[in-house]
Amino acid sequence: MTTLHNPLVNGFHPDPSIVAVDGWYYLATSTFEYLPGIPIHRSKDFETWELIGHVATRPGQLGAESVPTGGGAWAPTIRHHDGRFHLVITDAMGRGMLHFTADDAAGPWSDGDLIVMADGSESVFGIDPDIAWDADGTCYITFSGLLLSGDLDPNAPTHLGIQQVRVDLDTHTALEAPRSLWSGTGLMFPEAPHLYEIDGSWYLMIAEGGTERGHAISIARGDGPEGPFEGAPGNPLVSARSTPRPIQNTGHGDLVVGPDGRWLCVLLGVRPRSGTRAFSALGRETFVTEVTWRDGWPGIAPVELNPRPGTRVDVDFSAPLDAEWISVRRFPDEVCRRDDGRLVLTADGSTLADARPVFVGRRQEHLTNEVTVRLDVSAGTGGLAVRYDERFFVEIEADGQSVTARAHIGGLLQEWTAAAASNVVDLHLASRPPQAAAAMVTTSDEFHLAATVDGTRIDLARVDGRFLSSEVTESFTGRVIGVYAVSGEVAVSSWVAEGHDG
Structure with a gap:
């Protein structure tokens, strides 16, 4: 059975997304104002991970050269469809919501196409985009919606919840105005949506509670990619809040079937220290935990600390x-x-x-x-x-x-x-x-x-x-x-x- 090391990838590697292709696992994470941007790690066994390249390796692919602190490459989703790798991400306070493609996950990746509103006037405005296709090839971009105007103050009502648009990838144009989907259990900042078709049902998994100590993962199920979605009775599926667990802030996850056939969830977390576990020196890292299914709903195990040798x-x-x-x-x-x-x-x-x-x-x-x-x-x-x-x-x-x-x-x-x-x-x-x-x-x-x-x-x-x-x-x-x-x-x-x- 696969040994699950935690952290899965050490150090500043937040917002993980994963895809399995031909026996390999490809993991993408956020980089914000650092370049090269959006590292891609690869593994066959889920134990040994190799950094094989980055998505943003050339000037202009991201607008990170001029973003304010905290802006830049936020929360990628990596997928494989029709023989190509696809990655969507928000270049926050930079270019906007972008779609990259590559024949090889190691690169080179495309220059990145801006996903624009139906009238072509501006980028679809939101963060943490997901990309998925239904059986007839319709492409869906699902994201965490934000108001276009005003300061993004977490204490002000600027969040629009989880939204979705159908997109024409030939023109990178939304085919409709953003529609609202299920946005969780009512906790703050529903974000990090990922949409999956599993055994004939569609699942919408999100993070909520903020990326701090209240961070959590919740999930909903529907008959199609547009919903309507019904929340799982056990939501949130995983959260470390108010626990003594050494890994806190667990959330922002992505599902995949592991090399030994077990379902797994990669997700972010922190390793805080001090008497009250108040300070996380290394920031948000990538972790992994096991997923089990019962009555059509997934359950996500608490994240266990299992570091590698030095x-x-x-x-x-x-x-x-x-x-x-x-x-x-x-x-x-x-x-x-x-x-x-x-x-x-x-x-x-x-x-x-x-x-x-x-x-x-x-x-x-x-x-x-x-x-x-x-x-x-x-x-x-x-x-x-x-x-x-x-x-x-x-x-x-x-x-x-x-x-x-x-x-x-x-x-x-x-x-x-x-x-x-x-x-x-x-x-x-x-x-x-x-x-x-x-x-x-x-x-x-x-x-x-x-x-x-x-x-x-x-x-x-x-x-x-x-x-x-x-x-x-x-x-x-x-x-x-x-x-x-x-x-x-x-x-x-x-x-x-x-x-x-x-």
């Missing part, structure tokens, strides 16, 4: 960057180049407090984690940082004369500096379990920032990790650890990341 990533930059490297609102090759076995970053006047920094990094995948880089700053100033967004990041920087650690916390700044007269330094950034000073641990972890200069380690600072958690930053993303430049050129000759979830 990992080590050792990069010497003698080969091209692998697909795990990402940058903020631009592609990695726009901010760095390889030169004689080193990764070189050229500053452009921006800093990590700007929307488009000279920064390239990888997701933090483990709760206990340490990254060490060797940096040559003979021609510039730069460093190593862990980032949530422009207002929440922690960095350690070298300029050839000194090393400085800084904590940028929502507009507050604290820094620590030590002399370091060397052009080549090793910078260390670690996330470690907190050292409890009281009866109850009040944070998720602690950052330890240090440098090694001419063989001597300089411990600069210890920073409370709660300030870079999804709850404090209110971010949809997660921690990304990377190197950056703020003046001249800096060169990175090695990168070592080690972590585990013990």
Whole structure:
């Protein structure tokens, strides 16, 4: 029987969608303002997952280059129909609702077609689109509807529930005005709809309760893709709210039959820590749990924690960057180049407090984690940082004369500096379990920032990790650890990341 690891995919990988094709499973997740956008992971056994590519690998496919923080690639749905892969997604505050296609899920994917209203005037306005076809080939886009005007304040009545349109994919035009479908049990923010035909019935599965601690999955059943839909008697099918489970915020799921014939649900969740489990350091990750059927209704088991062993990533930059490297609102090759076995970053006047920094990094995948880089700053100033967004990041920087650690916390700044007269330094950034000073641990972890200069380690600072958690930053993303430049050129000759979830 297949071993279900949880997290299924570690680190910032929210809003999972999955499809099975010819014995392979293909998983797509959200990326927001990071590029390349929309990673595609592949597995045959549901245990080992390989990142095979991204949907958005070229400028212009997404409007992420200019989206505000929190915008960009929201909640894909990946499906396979008539021999092609299809992916629909909302490029929030960017291009709008988009449809991509590819012959191979590894890419290349199409440029992305905007799905427009029946009069062709504007994009269908909503988030979390799903794509499905009935037996006669009619295409349905089902989505979470939002008002076109006004601020999207979750405390204001701007949500329109789950809506649907029939779409002509030749012209990417809605054939009707959006229709309202079943929108759950009355919890806030019905979203993440997925539509399935199973054994002659149509099922509409949604998330509701918000993507925070109240997150849940509910389902309804009807005779056709347009409904009407009747909610399951056991809704919500899964939620971790008000439980002591180590995985919280469970919701936003997608169904698939697993390799051993069991039905499975992939879904997002977080791993909060502290005495009250208040802070989720890594943001929303992808998890999986078993689904059982009874009397025509699915039941979704609670999500169980089952982490994989720790990992080590050792990069010497003698080969091209692998697909795990990402940058903020631009592609990695726009901010760095390889030169004689080193990764070189050229500053452009921006800093990590700007929307488009000279920064390239990888997701933090483990709760206990340490990254060490060797940096040559003979021609510039730069460093190593862990980032949530422009207002929440922690960095350690070298300029050839000194090393400085800084904590940028929502507009507050604290820094620590030590002399370091060397052009080549090793910078260390670690996330470690907190050292409890009281009866109850009040944070998720602690950052330890240090440098090694001419063989001597300089411990600069210890920073409370709660300030870079999804709850404090209110971010949809997660921690990304990377190197950056703020003046001249800096060169990175090695990168070592080690972590585990013990």
